[in-house]
Amino acid sequence: MVDRIADIWGTRTPYPKDGLWPVRVDQALQEGVTEADVDRWVQSACVLCSNGCACDIAVKDGAMVGIRGRAGDLVNHGRMGPKGLFASWQGVSSGERLQRPLIREHGRLVECDWDTAMDRITERSRQLLHDRGPLSHGFYTSGQLFLEEYYALAVIGKAGIGTPHMDGNTRLCTATAAAALKESFGADGQPGDYTDIDSCDAIFLYGHNMAETQTVLWSRVLDRIAGPDRPRLVCVDPRDTEVARYADVHLAVRPGTNLALMNALVREILANGWLDEAYVRDHTLGLDELRATVEPWTAEAAAAICDVPAADIREAARIFGTSGRVLSTVLQGFYQSAQATASSCQVNNLHLLRGLLGRPGCGILQMNGQPTAQNNRECGADGDLPGFRNWENPEHIDELARLWNVDPLTIPHWSPPTHAMQIFRYAEQGSIEFLWISATNPAVSMPDLPRIRNILATPGLFLVVQDLYLTETALAADVVLPAAGWGEKTGTFTNVNRTVHLSDKAVEPPGEARSDLEIFLDYARRMEFTTLEGGPLLSWAGPEDGFEAWKECSRGRPCDYTGVSYERLRGGSGIPWPCNDENPDGRVRLYGDGVFPTDPEYCESYGHDLLTGATVGPEAFRARAPSGRAILKAADYHPPHEEPDREYPLRYTTGRTAYHFHTRTKTGRSRPLTRAAPSAWVELSPHDAGRLGIGEGDLVRVTSRRGRIEVPARISDIRSGTIFAPFHYGYWDRDGSPGEQPTAANELTITEWDPVSKQPVFKNAAVKVEKIGDATGPAPAPSTTASRPSAAAAGPRSVQPTAGGRQGQATEWVGAAPPPRFPEAIGRSGQDGRP
Numbered sequence: 001m002v003d004r005i006a007d008i009w010g011t012r013t014p015y016p017k018d019g020l021w022p023v024r025v026d027q028a029l030q031e032g033v034t035e036a037d038v039d040r041w042v043q044s045a046c047v048l049c050s051n052g053c054a055c056d057i058a059v060k061d062g063a064m065v066g067i068r069g070r071a072g073d074l075v076n077h078g079r080m081g082p083k084g085l086f087a088s089w090q091g092v093s094s095g096e097r098l099q100r101p102l103i104r105e106h107g108r109l110v111e112c113d114w115d116t117a118m119d120r121i122t123e124r125s126r127q128l129l130h131d132r133g134p135l136s137h138g139f140y141t142s143g144q145l146f147l148e149e150y151y152a153l154a155v156i157g158k159a160g161i162g163t164p165h166m167d168g169n170t171r172l173c174t175a176t177a178a179a180a181l182k183e184s185f186g187a188d189g190q191p192g193d194y195t196d197i198d199s200c201d202a203i204f205l206y207g208h209n210m211a212e213t214q215t216v217l218w219s220r221v222l223d224r225i226a227g228p229d230r231p232r233l234v235c236v237d238p239r240d241t242e243v244a245r246y247a248d249v250h251l252a253v254r255p256g257t258n259l260a261l262m263n264a265l266v267r268e269i270l271a272n273g274w275l276d277e278a279y280v281r282d283h284t285l286g287l288d289e290l291r292a293t294v295e296p297w298t299a300e301a302a303a304a305i306c307d308v309p310a311a312d313i314r315e316a317a318r319i320f321g322t323s324g325r326v327l328s329t330v331l332q333g334f335y336q337s338a339q340a341t342a343s344s345c346q347v348n349n350l351h352l353l354r355g356l357l358g359r360p361g362c363g364i365l366q367m368n369g370q371p372t373a374q375n376n377r378e379c380g381a382d383g384d385l386p387g388f389r390n391w392e393n394p395e396h397i398d399e400l401a402r403l404w405n406v407d408p409l410t411i412p413h414w415s416p417p418t419h420a421m422q423i424f425r426y427a428e429q430g431s432i433e434f435l436w437i438s439a440t441n442p443a444v445s446m447p448d449l450p451r452i453r454n455i456l457a458t459p460g461l462f463l464v465v466q467d468l469y470l471t472e473t474a475l476a477a478d479v480v481l482p483a484a485g486w487g488e489k490t491g492t493f494t495n496v497n498r499t500v501h502l503s504d505k506a507v508e509p510p511g512e513a514r515s516d517l518e519i520f521l522d523y524a525r526r527m528e529f530t531t532l533e534g535g536p537l538l539s540w541a542g543p544e545d546g547f548e549a550w551k552e553c554s555r556g557r558p559c560d561y562t563g564v565s566y567e568r569l570r571g572g573s574g575i576p577w578p579c580n581d582e583n584p585d586g587r588v589r590l591y592g593d594g595v596f597p598t599d600p601e602y603c604e605s606y607g608h609d610l611l612t613g614a615t616v617g618p619e620a621f622r623a624r625a626p627s628g629r630a631i632l633k634a635a636d637y638h639p640p641h642e643e644p645d646r647e648y649p650l651r652y653t654t655g656r657t658a659y660h661f662h663t664r665t666k667t668g669r670s671r672p673l674t675r676a677a678p679s680a681w682v683e684l685s686p687h688d689a690g691r692l693g694i695g696e697g698d699l700v701r702v703t704s705r706r707g708r709i710e711v712p713a714r715i716s717d718i719r720s721g722t723i724f725a726p727f728h729y730g731y732w733d734r735d736g737s738p739g740e741q742p743t744a745a746n747e748l749t750i751t752e753w754d755p756v757s758k759q760p761v762f763k764n765a766a767v768k769v770e771k772i773g774d775a776t777g778p779a780p781a782p783s784t785t786a787s788r789p790s791a792a793a794a795g796p797r798s799v800q801p802t803a804g805g806r807q808g809q810a811t812e813w814v815g816a817a818p819p820p821r822f823p824e825a826i827g828r829s830g831q832d833g834r835p
Helices: 080-086 113-129 147-161 175-185 215-225 242-246 256-273 279-282 287-294 299-306 310-322 340-354 373-379 394-404 418-428 451-458 516-527 542-552 620-625 671-676 686-692
Strands: 022-027 040-045 054-060 063-069 100-103 108-111 135-142 166-168 202-206 232-236 249-251 326-332 363-366 434-438 461-467 479-482 491-494 501-504 650-655 683-684 699-703 707-717 722-726 767-773 811-815
Touching: 022 080, 022 479, 022 722, 080 215, 080 671, 100 113, 113 135, 113 461, 113 479, 113 516, 135 418, 147 166, 147 373, 147 394, 147 491, 147 516, 147 542, 175 340, 175 363, 202 310, 202 340, 215 242, 215 650, 232 242, 249 310, 249 686, 256 310, 256 340, 279 340, 279 479, 287 722, 326 340, 326 479, 340 491, 363 516, 373 542, 394 542, 418 451, 491 542, 516 542, 542 707, 683 686, 686 767, 699 722, 707 767
Parallel strands: 135 166, 135 434, 202 232, 202 326, 232 249, 326 363, 434 461, 461 479, 650 722, 683 707
Antiparallel strands: 022 063, 022 811, 040 054, 054 063, 100 108, 100 479, 491 501, 650 767, 683 722, 699 707, 699 767
8 A cells, every 4th residue: 555645656666768667557436435335447537637547436326435546448558646646536426416406596596306407597587688688698607518519519619609709718728729739830739749759868847736726637757767767847937836846947037028038948949059950940930939939039138038048048958959758738827827828838839849849758748737638628618619720711611500500690709709808807707697607616717816706796796606516606606507427427638648548437426406407407408509400500419419429529620539439448548539430549749740730721720829819810811821830939027017026026826736626526535645735835935934934834914906815825835036826725624705814815816818819817917925923833835846945944833745545545556458569449559659
């Protein structure tokens, strides 16, 4: 037995370059349950990060009692992370689950039956559609539903109602991933694959604390590092993360200065002649503009802005420029910072300049933060058009109209889809009067929380919330719908590297809770949404019908699912898209042929100006004649809009811890995870702490122009001048409100977004910090992760290592039942480099 709370990444299983990652099967069972007690194991995949680890759910007496990794799956080779082990079934098994609908009566939420709740929703919806039209309706969803549910919601919103006001919390998480891929390559879809870790000579992690956000993926990196020919590591992060501790070069940049660094790295590649000139000539456009844009950005110029040594910038560039195979991963440190899309596009540029795409070890993973964020983007529930279609292309609108058998004019395409921040602005202004929120908690996760709370309480806004628990957001609703959770419904979802998994229903949901798909189909039926011939718009009987309908929508598009079926997904490994006649077993890597989806008649986007966000438009895009070539997008650096000043002298950034997911709706109900990270804290450097007279565990007040939080201080090895707070901690485990001692990190963040991706800027704000109370013990921050106490400030108050106790124990079997190199279930023969 291994304490997987204290030992987050588990036992090492080293392997060499181009070797097969060894199997290690991780398992956790409910206390007192043995394997012999389990009635059956049900196939699924974990939904507590974006890695997409395949697993089996243990069922006993009709209840979920455990989980184990699937040894034969190509994503995780049997491994599970702490959140998957200790919050998957535990997170949906709490007695606090919603079991009946709630409606607001005389200011209070009271239980009712489904007909009463749905009648109230449909009556208000019909009235507003009659009186105000489709622009009165907004939908804000998640990155944690199933593909079939997103597609149903997209069809309802776009073809039933006809509203452009649809988005998901993926806007807060990884909208920049999609935007950067579209800008550079013409369409969404990760070029790389997890197996690029197995074959690379160097790994670059840009704003990506992989060790805490994708713990199983980091285990794979650790096993390569422990092998005989470890890859070089370069880390861009202001904190001393676990990634930084293993890095050959750690660029601890000032938050908000990523683009200055990236322009310098691109310049170094060009100046040293490390580019593949033939590849650039044959497969890209825009080199002259890129060269001119980055020319002023010497290593010294970037060093002055980023506050990192110029020699380290040059060394990072040398590693990228001279390594035979490079894998790059990107996440929130870039996506949620200033000039997010422009910075992320430079990662793509580096790979394009060297021709490092489409081969083992040569890949880009513009990472996601949620398990089904990819499906939201594919299906169009985030505002994009389903199947990576282009809202500016009339033929793409006609394709959808023919597919759905509706009038093309019903499908909103007269302007860009409305992003999440604008949806909430319209609700604030009163133009959106019906807002349906499913499986997300904006009362904790959105920026500038005092404003968001006011919007949710806006008089005249009819708010529907669909969730597992009575969240902070649900407390403000007019109608609350109890939803089925993971293990309680069937559906598919797709991870970061495009691998599709099936999650079968293991148990019944509690009480009267229904799957999100059932709820959406019921709404569509009650609203009598129809096709041109008068038939039901959505005639699906269940999730498999929805999946088959989605396959037709995806046919011929970059995310082609036509070769995938529930039958093929059962029993074997997940399958990556595109999977079709041309790629019957799925395609592991994209763009190995150097042909990109930039044809004007096919592409998902015509691109944008990276500084202003203005669309390039179809005429200007066609004039460039991309003809299947990638586009080297360039932009000059500009400082963040809110910089430290005399009144607010410190930079504020937010992020995650390994032990929690989002707003703790599920992980906060796991005892081992809650013991590991029980409540909120902030981190500051020993230098800043000494200057401000703050010691480990002291109670501090952190104030921005928008609000304040009061939490204990952790003296960590974060860069001086920067304050960090984990964003997970809201108020559902108090009374649902901040009260006199607010602790949610987003009380302080700013209402601002990237001009292209529209992703909010969570990692650039100015704050001040003051001590308001003496410590009663160390801060409640884990000491096993980036939040570990600094050795330079340990002082007299020692901080004990975090451990999970008996409930944090998991079983590991190393080398058990290794996956075949080419599992028969998906016929891998002929695929390049993937085991």
